[in-house]
Amino acid sequence: MTNNTTSNKAEAYRKQESKDEMKKQLISFGMMIAFTIIAFALVGTDVIQGSFLTILLFVLAFVQMMFQFLYFMHMKDKGHAEASGIIYGGFWVTFLVMLGLGVISWW
């Protein structure tokens, strides 16, 4: 009997936790949609121009990506140290590849 109540309590706690998690993920989704709309609107309406717009678009994309990684893919949760290490390593190599192919190759 007592055993049953504890497991019920644990169950209730677990449910609450996954509900909270879901709320966070819904907020992330809302933000991602908002960021997407902002990005498209910026390009569609020509409010800002030039390199500032390029940088802004990139920042919007980067923040969206972090929402995906941290909340949708749970990279913020415990037990993801190695996973985040590899992903951040991948960012670094990506930066280098962009440097090579974007900046120092011509003709």
Place this chain on the structure above:
Amino acid sequence: MSTATQKRSFSAALWDYLTTVDHKKVGILYMAFGAFFFILGGLEALIIRIQLVKPENDFISAGFYNEMITMHGTTMIFFAAMPILIGLMNYIMPLQIGARDVAFPFLNGLGVWLFIMGGLLMNVSWFTGGAPDAGWTNYAPLSLQSPGHGINYYVMGLQLSGAGTLMSGINFIVTIVLMRGPGMTYMRMPLFSWTTLVASILILFAFPAFTIALFLMQFDRMFGSAFFDIALGGNSIIWQHLFWIFGHPEVYILILPAFGIFSEIFPTFSKKRLFGYTAMVFATFLIAFLGFMVWAHHMFTVGLGPVANAIFAIGTMAIAVPTGIKIFNWLLTMWGGSVAITTPMLYALGFIPSFTIGGMTGVMLGATVADFQYHDTYFVIAHFHYVIVGGVVFGILAAMHYWWPLMFNRVLNDKLGKLEFWLFFIGFHLTFFIQHFLGLMGMPRRYWVFLENQGLDLGNAISTVGAFFMAAGVIVFLYNVVYSYVKGEAAPQDPWDGRTLEWTVPTPVPFYNFKQLPLTRGLDPLWIEKMEGDGKMKPAEPLADIHMPNNSILPFLISSGFTLASFGFIYQLDGPVGRILIYIGMAFAIGCMIIRSLKDDHGYNVTKEELEKEGA
């Protein structure tokens, strides 16, 4: 009667190796085929040296010479050095960290068959109208101009084996992160396991860039795209960037495991723990990190501009710092130890001056301004052979002598080993030391002939003599293998008075490795037990059922399917047969993958009773 049983047992053994997912057998497959390709690449090297023994020699034609240098480089890097190292990692690393297998045994089987078929596929090109001939770097647009199917073989062969290597990389990382035995913390791992981890991370980040480079090359050659076609706005520098973004980390993928091997050998034969263990781990990571940021030093003469060149020059020279840390740590490991000069130790001792010379010429080449003089001369050839042969091949040969008793249950003869070492060591320096000077005198690399009376005659002749010394060394090694096998003396369990967990398993190693996983109490766990305990590892678990994976023929079949499709891609411009082969091969491979996905494969248990029956 007896031949019949022998035949049966042969086909049984063949089937066993075709279907194996055991990390030890996969490791042996890697090493066996790696050795085959090593001998093949060595023969190609001899042919190159014979051609260059005297001025204006006509031993082989110019076109054939191009094929030789291309295949020698590609074979040695991708099909000899790397597979042998991956084979060693496969065999040794799980034993060192106290694991019963790797994380993904099925992927391991797939990886080895992709490598084997990729290597064989590429060598088929010898018989189908010409091997690849644009150098192992395969620069566009030269590689696009090359007629025939040689370059297509290069692209598909490396694509296959590259996919296999990537799988191994992922496999090793997950194994080391999740399967370390009880008490085996990260900072108690032997250095060879550490370098396996770091090399695997490098594989993970470097190989995808090469995969894309090969895809672009494939599309340009086979499907008419325009990545490297200047007329349609293409840019051949893209190939160079992608190749070297992969290619420079690749040399660290090769050398770091060799560093790991020497870091096992020095402590064992000096009877001292590795000096500066933490610094060694840190230096390994630092080399890997810096190794990714220096690829453009292969492209100084492309015209990237002084700013880019200067940045990459400084990065290049910075790598000498962590490498120097390692060299001094090895020297200080021997300091005050009771050093035993065995064959593996001889290789380790020979490695230090040889590799240091290679490192110094590396810094010289890293100096941008001077590099314009050295670029594409024999100085470069001398440099990278000093690091690859003096580092990686010495490491591989040392590892063979060191771990042979564990892997094949025989101790290689030490006298023959020493003869082999001296032949190889002297031959190596004879071949390549003189090439520094040939390069400085202006002899360009990749040239078929040189003219007489330009001061190049004697140097080239000496170099060729050296190559034969190296070949003699390899023959002595092969003789040693046969000799120890025929002699049939079983190796003791721990012939070198070792320090790490791989010496605690009985030989021949049982397929489940450890009956009970051992408890690691610190760095060099076996040595701790020898000093503080009774010399035996304490089990960390009661005797219980052991879970093992099932063998499967699917890795072999999947690889065969992709190989068939590769032939299709190579010949798809020549008519419908090629295109049909693509569809058949792909359908077969994907079908096998779907079967793998649909069929549950839970493995099986070795029960406690069976383990008890096998005795202690």
Place this chain on the structure above:
Amino acid sequence: MSHDYSIDPNNLPEDPSRVTAEGKMKHLGLWMFLGGETVLFASLFGTYIALKDSTAGGPTTQDLYGLELVFLMTLLLLTSSLTSVYAIYHMKNNNFKQMQLWFGITGLLGLGFLACEIYEFAHYITDYGFTFRSSAFGSAFYTLVGFHGGHVIFGLSWLIVLMVRNAKRGLDTYNAAKYNTFALYWHFIDVVWVFIFTVVYLMGMVS
């Protein structure tokens, strides 16, 4: 001898996909794979950036791209990311039917995305004569976007095999790990798309 992968409904694990050792390995292995995929797509993006202005007299980025279709595709793929989050939510509550339903919706949205992409490519080829072979820019564009599309096709096939295979079996800790790795892979495809619509389409329309 038997392997027990069943889930006790009265004592649900926090994450059924990472109960078994195999589940943990698959999870980490997929993350490692994604690390490699990052560099794979980085190389493709780099190639695209280097070649995006090499039009060889053919249509340029500004001639070709339009906002409406790309916006629709973005919404489809972003939403499919959310629906797979819902599916994993139901997996953790051991509700197999709901999980299959949400994964099914994920697949349909992915299929919609793919249809849009095929329409877009066909539109470029027929209306502009802009092909894989017409310029270096064309090669780079179709290779980058096509590799992403190929990943979507692979993901959809994977999902179909998973859903059909396990339809009658229900959820256990063995296939939960498989569903979870698929979900991670699918999110990653979405991440790549975020950069494709930003770097290829939006930035292509600006400059």
